[in-house]
Structures are given as structure tokens and as C-alpha cells.
Amino acid sequence: MPNIKKGGNIFATPQSLKAWAIDLSDACGSVIINKKPNVSKISTLIDKFANDYNYNQGVANATEEEE
Numbered sequence: 001m002p003n004i005k006k007g008g009n010i011f012a013t014p015q016s017l018k019a020w021a022i023d024l025s026d027a028c029g030s031v032i033i034n035k036k037p038n039v040s041k042i043s044t045l046i047d048k049f050a051n052d053y054n055y056n057q058g059v060a061n062a063t064e065e066e067e
Contacts (some may be wrong), residue, residue, distance in 0.1 A: 009056070011056050024040075
């Protein structure tokens with residue numbers, strides 16, 4: 001995910017959500033291989049999750065209101 005913020009909605013497919021989760025896991029670092037967390041990437045990934053989630057909730061709420 002080179003351009004995290006402008007990529008497609010992570011909830012579009014199970015594969016895109018899994019790719020996001022793997023990116024988050026990698027950004028969190030590892031005690032085993034002594035890799036430090038990438039805090040700025042973690043923040044960007046969490047922001048992406050929140051924005052995409054809020055967008056999907058807005059669409060779902062608009063759909064409910066139409067019914």
C-alpha cells in the first residue's frame with residue numbers, strides 16, 4: 001500500500017482489508033527480530049481505517065433512511 005490515504009476503501013473486499021491488516025502488523029514492529037514500530041505509518045493506517053469505516057457507516061445510514 002504505497003499511498004495509504006488515497007488508496008481504495010479498505011472495506012471494499014476481504015483481500016483489501018487483509019492487506020491493510022498485514023500493513024498494520026508490519027508497521028507495529030517485532031520484538032522477535034528487534035524491529036521498532038513505525039508510529040507515523042501506524043497513525044496513517046488507523047486514520048485510513050477510521051475514514052473508510054465512517055464513509056461506509058454514512059452510506060449504510062443513508063440507505064436505511066431511504067427505506
